[in-house]
Amino acid sequence: MHGFGRRLAVVFVLTIVVVGTLRSQEPEKRFRFTGDIGVVNTAGNTRVTTINVGDELGYRIGKVLLTQTFALVYGKSEGELTTNSQVARGRAEFAFSDKVSGYTFVGYERNRFAAYRGGPMRASVWR
Numbered sequence: 001m002h003g004f005g006r007r008l009a010v011v012f013v014l015t016i017v018v019v020g021t022l023r024s025q026e027p028e029k030r031f032r033f034t035g036d037i038g039v040v041n042t043a044g045n046t047r048v049t050t051i052n053v054g055d056e057l058g059y060r061i062g063k064v065l066l067t068q069t070f071a072l073v074y075g076k077s078e079g080e081l082t083t084n085s086q087v088a089r090g091r092a093e094f095a096f097s098d099k100v101s102g103y104t105f106v107g108y109e110r111n112r113f114a115a116y117r118g119g120p121m122r123a124s125v126w127r
Contacts, residue, residue, distance in 0.1 A: 028060065029060075030059060030060045030061075031058070031059050031060075032056075032057075032058045032059075033055065033056070033057050033058075034055065034056045035054065035055040035056075036052070036053070036054050036055075037052070037053050038050075038051070038052040038053075039051050046077055046078060047077065047078055047079075048075065048076070048077045048082075049075060049076050049077075050073065050074070050075035050076075050083060051073075051074050051075070052071070052072065052073045052074075053070075053071070053072045054069075054070060054071040054072070055068075055069070055070050055071075056068070056069050057069075063094055063095045063096075064092060064093065064094050064095075065092070065093045065095070066090075066091070066092055066093075067089075067090070067091040067092075067093070068089070068090050068091075069087065069088070069089040069090075069091075069107075070087065070088050070089075071085070071086070071087040071088075072085070072086055072087075073085040082113065083113060084110075084111070084112045084113065085110070085111045085112075085113075085114075086108070086109070086110045086111075087107070087108070087109045087110075088107060088108045088109075089105055089106070089107030089108075089109075090105060090106050090107065091103055091104070091105035092104055092105070
């Protein structure tokens, strides 16, 4: 049993090393879009209705990746507003190499019920 555990560990490590070196056969797309829409309507002891909408749009131009993000959550309970969150962001990222890139973004975030009104945000970060 002890030898089996060692062999299993070696196979596991080799699998991780091999999988880590594999590349996708499909070329990276220049344009990508992800969107979501959700509606929840429940009734019982209380009546709750929640609606959420969001998207992420990305476009690559050479070493630059431009990304736009939007999210909205709106909800009522017993006819009274209980959730209202809004997020909108734009981001530009530049890849200096495979491991080093920098980005800057601008955005707006508001969550009335978390007492957070971020307003316009700007930042530049290296990673």
